[in-house]
Amino acid sequence: MTETQVLDRERIRTLFDLRSSYNARAGGDFTADPYPAWRRLRESGPVHEGTVHELTGYPGTALFQGLPEPDRPHYSAFSHAALDQAYRNPEVFASSPEAVDTTTVSGVTNSMLSMGGDQHRRYRALVQPSFVPAKARWWITNWIEETVHSLIDGFAGEGRAELNVDFCAAIPVLTITGGFGIPVGQALDMREALNRPMEIVEMLRPVVAARREAPQDDLISVLVEAELKDEDGTTHRLSDAEIYSFALLLLFAGSGTTWKQMGITLTALLQRPELLAQIKDDRSKLRPAIEEALRWMPTDPMFSRFVTRDVELEGTRLPEGSVLHLCLGAANRDPARWDRPDEYDITRPMRASFAFGGGPHICLGMHVARAEISTGIGALLDRLPNLRLDPDAEPPRYIGMYERGVTEIPVVFG
Ligand code: HEM
Numbered sequence: 001m002t003e004t005q006v007l008d009r010e011r012i013r014t015l016f017d018l019r020s021s022y023n024a025r026a027g028g029d030f031t032a033d034p035y036p037a038w039r040r041l042r043e044s045g046p047v048h049e050g051t052v053h054e055l056t057g058y059p060g061t062a063l064f065q066g067l068p069e070p071d072r073p074h075y076s077a078f079s080h081a082a083l084d085q086a087y088r089n090p091e092v093f094a095s096s097p098e099a100v101d102t103t104t105v106s107g108v109t110n111s112m113l114s115m116g117g118d119q120h121r122r123y124r125a126l127v128q129p130s131f132v133p134a135k136a137r138w139w140i141t142n143w144i145e146e147t148v149h150s151l152i153d154g155f156a157g158e159g160r161a162e163l164n165v166d167f168c169a170a171i172p173v174l175t176i177t178g179g180f181g182i183p184v185g186q187a188l189d190m191r192e193a194l195n196r197p198m199e200i201v202e203m204l205r206p207v208v209a210a211r212r213e214a215p216q217d218d219l220i221s222v223l224v225e226a227e228l229k230d231e232d233g234t235t236h237r238l239s240d241a242e243i244y245s246f247a248l249l250l251l252f253a254g255s256g257t258t259w260k261q262m263g264i265t266l267t268a269l270l271q272r273p274e275l276l277a278q279i280k281d282d283r284s285k286l287r288p289a290i291e292e293a294l295r296w297m298p299t300d301p302m303f304s305r306f307v308t309r310d311v312e313l314e315g316t317r318l319p320e321g322s323v324l325h326l327c328l329g330a331a332n333r334d335p336a337r338w339d340r341p342d343e344y345d346i347t348r349p350m351r352a353s354f355a356f357g358g359g360p361h362i363c364l365g366m367h368v369a370r371a372e373i374s375t376g377i378g379a380l381l382d383r384l385p386n387l388r389l390d391p392d393a394e395p396p397r398y399i400g401m402y403e404r405g406v407t408e409i410p411v412v413f414g
Contacts, residue, residue: 027062027401038330046079047316066304080334087358093305111249143178172258260405294355301329328354384413
């Protein structure tokens with residue numbers, strides 16, 4: 001038995017079930033289809049007053065980046081053109097209301113996700129080389145392939161499986177923690193402690209100390225060896241606090257997103273058996289299938305920006321200090337950019353969508369995410385003959401407000 005198989009399936013199920021209270025914070029209990037509401041909103045104006053979840057008709061309190069911020073006015077943008085403008089003007093539409101303090105560790109709020117301008121550029125430049133397309137193979141051979149095949153080994157002989165939680169959920173966590181040099185047994189402890197960053201720091205502390213002594217071929221070694229250029233031109237090695245903030249961001253941003261996007265893609269294909277069969281025979285179609293799923297149903301359909309001065313966006317005046325929520329789910333179905341935007345069509349001409357955001361904060365891990373999804377789905381097609389949805393089980397449903405995904409993916413094969 002490989003190390004990966006010792007993962008506790010029940011614990012993974014509790015941690016990753018979208019309907020569990022763990023994910024309710026981001027609107028996990030929202031079960032309706034938000035796209036008809038987003039279409040109406042986009043048609044009646046590119047920018048509206050209010051948050052995306054309020055405007056969509058979600059009654060709960062949903063937390064996400066830029067929320068709740070009860071003391072600020074809130075606006076939401078729904079058209080491709082409005083989002084494009086906001087992403088192109090990061091000085092006016094900033095990722096956080098104030099400069100980021102890098103001397104403490106408090107989770108993602110003091111990571112580069114919240115930084116702006118030169119500070120953001122300097123920090124991002126440190127890790128960017130480990131996430132470029134040419135590095136995808138490094139991720140695949142070191143961590144992704146082994147994880148994917150060990151997970152399939154666990155159910156290949158059973159003729160049936162639940163792929164959402166037992167397969168899709170586990171791959172990104174094990175990839176990113178593997179990249180840190182964390183043993184598989186501790187990977188789920190890390191995922192569980194996501195809201196308690198100091199516990200994660202305690203797990204990372206010995207790894208950082210060990211890599212400072214003897215660097216290896218992994219991400220923590222990249223971080224301990226990295227030299228950050230300060231504003232005055234001098235350089236310094238990253239402090240432990242800076243390394244922990246980076247690691248927390250990567251863990252936070254890299255594990256839940258890819259899991260749910262892989263589940264969305266797999267479900268779209270299993271619900272279209274003819275398309276799945278075509279992809280099985282011609283793997284060049286897998287990439288457009290993944291890209292189209294990202295456009296059609298991005299797992300995170302909203303990210304927010306803080307408005308730094310009075311400004312007009314597509315005809316709406318936004319006051320300084322307000323929060324602008326970018327509904328990239330709606331923008332990805334803007335008919336001004338895509339014909340028949342509500343259709344999942346892998347043959348449409350490929351045009352960049354906002355699934356990974358845009359501008360300077362565009363997803364750092366997008367090539368790793370693509371590598372995980374294509375390696376995962378490719379291996380399922382290689383190893384599980386006649387893979388199909390279980391006709392006797394409840395079919396998968398898409399749910400969630402700000403962290404969208406599917407309920408379960410029960411399949412049979414053989
Ligand atoms: C399909 C899976 C993924 C999706 C849909 C996704 C989506 C996004 C989006 C929309 C943003 C921009 C946020 C903003 O504009 O404020 C972002 C940023 C980011 N993502 Fe991803 N992500 C995915 C996977 C990953 C993975 C696997 C990693 C790491 C291994 C990662 C690391 C990051 C980081 C570090 C940022 C912040 C970049 C910056 O601030 O410069 N993401 N992601």
